[in-house]
Amino acid sequence: MSSALLHVVTYAAFIVFVVAVAVRIYKIQSMPVHLRWDLYPVAHEGKRSHYGGSYFEELDWWKKPREFSWIGELRGMLPEMLFIKALWENNRPLWYRSFPFHFGLYILIGWVGLLVVGAIAQIAGIPVEAGTGSIVGVAIHYLTVLAGAFGLILATIGAALLLHRRLTDPEVEGYTSPAHIFNLAAFLGALLVGFLTYILVDPTFALARGYVQSLIVFNVSAPVGSSAVALEFLLFSLLLAYVPLTHMSHFFTKYFFYHKIRWDDEPNFRGSRLEKEITEAIGYPVTWAAPHLKADGKKNWADIATEEVDK
């Protein structure tokens, strides 16, 4: 594959990723208000959140200021995002497989960030390598090596363990689709290529940084320097484009599961924005066909909800 084509693939993958994430977020966000479906504990409940309590425990709760703890939200979200707390608590054997995979990917995201920072430093004339005399360059160099090595090792081990579980655990037998196997195999393949490239070809990630630099400055004809590095970036680019098109988009849709459903405890007060949204929703025309509803596509949700039933 030519260097130019690889650059085009990477740019395209980035665009697909951004567009796919944006479209999915837009679709979710543009759905109408829904009925409340709280599930406790709710992290922003402040002093009550540790046992799962809510503002409904207050006498005349509607008269009192609603406590909303951002610190509580962070306390709830960060362990979940970083350490998959729910899995640690409810499925420890899976956590041992899933955590290295996910945490390894987080470190690799950091590694990509460090490659970008290093590339910008190089463009600015700061050499990024060991023993150059530039503290910044040396720090970026070592951090990149550290993040790349740890990220690749952790994520590769995690992917292999998850794939092994998919293929051998009777609990998931019958629920594993071809796509599950493909997804994990694709991750494992890309990560293995990345790991072997690191060990055998690019131990300081200088070539990887060079490729990122050429992406930043749009120098699409710059040689990658190694076909292994080219393959590594080709596979990473394809994964970048693929992930948000699959159920693996849970890396950002999880936000909605928590904030828009489980923890959405916003009460409806008269004259509020929420009440306006509800008023709009109950005005939708309805076509449900069951005889007790008598929906004809003209009557709206509120008409049917306020209709007397047949005596």
Place this chain on the structure above:
Amino acid sequence: MKKKIKVEDISRPTEKLTRTDPKDFKPLPPPYDKPENLPPWVPLKVSDDIESSLDDTIAVAVPKPKTKEEEQELVRKFLSGLEKLFTKENNWTFLQLLTLTMEHCAKCQTCSDACHIFEASGRNEVYRPSYRSEVLRRIYHKYLKPGGKFFGKWKHGDIDLNWTTVARLIELSYRCNICRRCAQTCPIGVDNALVTHELRKLFSQEMGIAARELHEKGSMLQLRVGSSTGMNPLVVKDNMDFIDEDMSEKTGMTIKTPWDKEGADVLLIHNAGEIMAWPENPGAFAVVLEAAGVSWTLSSDIPAYDGINYGLWYDDFQLARVAIKHAQAAKKLGVKKIVVGECGHSTKSLMVIADRVLTGDLNVPRESAMTFLEDLVFSGKLKLDPSRNDFPVTLHDPCNMVRLMGIVEPQRRILRHLCPKFREMEPHGVHNYCCGGGSGFAIMSGYNFQSWRNHVSGRKKLEQVLNAFQDDLSPETHKYLCAPCSNCKGQLRDILFAYDAWEKCGILYGGLVELIVNAMTDVKPGFIEWEWH
């Protein structure tokens, strides 16, 4: 070794998709570790014209279609309903939730161990919380999504949509208590209980199919007559008069339940099942409110004297219809707030779910009996002597009020204050287990469904109760299982009766307010009668 049932097997016409075999059920602690102490499993007896090919019980009893054309028409209706579930006009109520759950399950099965029904059944594959979700997910991706015939199979696995699938899904949507314990454990946030809810809704709102106890004898009867118990306003007033007389005699206080008192501070809405089955509960409420000098009233408007709202479990419109009428009654009386009695699903329906249905002046403030009673207990208005409750007490957490509303501590603070021998079940609070009667099961007893409830859905709760009292399970020591929820009490009544738990272990069940009255020094001692079992 049994062959594992696969998701796609639901479409294959066989006599039964699975067998519900008591030999597989999870063993119980003593004294129910001995087979002679267990209630018998009641076999299913059903005529050939009723669909019964899921397992060995029936909840809905759908008639078999008589012709191929009829079958196809029902499948077409199912598909049409499924499409409607994913339109904002027809399903704004749950569209975002359902779409996210349909598209993001990693199928890791973390939810499985959280399910009391799956565990109690001996891990019967068909009762796995993700099984029915996966069936619906495959149908959704294959039949509703573009390119689904190919991509659906690739992404999720194959499934055929035929009458066998639909008929079994109807029944399968009534093998889940919608307690949402599984959702609590999901690392992503996927909600299998929501899928159950949406399936039931599709069947009701599009196909007119629902459990008879929930629809015809439930929400429809309530909207027509006033109560699912069949009580009209005259009868309910008459019954409350009897309760008042009984309470006056029993407590030595003068009790007169106020009806339709305009401008009262509080409109109290009981689950009317209490009035019929556990009159001591509404009676105890009257005693507490009178003793505390609360300005309160009941409403005789249809259906405002019955707080039940079965639509919560199967039909958004039925839910809204009842909730709106409850709010209208409160508005008419001009009360300051509605207090929902000891009934979990009534409380959640009116306070949480209907919160996004009631607008304008129908949005009357609503409160749970737990917080309301806590305030009265600690207000100093009641003279209380905890030594009157000197017997072992444990607390069942109604899922609707606790896991799904976050009302956890008020009832505990009352019990810690008034019951010296209070002890928790494990796990408890928001991590509790459902009683097994949730989502309407407690009132469903057709065919052998009650036996299924006693053996399967209620098994985990029985185990928890026995463990809570394990220090002394002798029948001579009277023990109180406090369940501040009518539906849960209905289920616990059936379990304790089936297992003869009073005779064998001395366990009585009851509400929270009864314990308060039992501790009141202004009341003759012995309000709680152990003979209530």
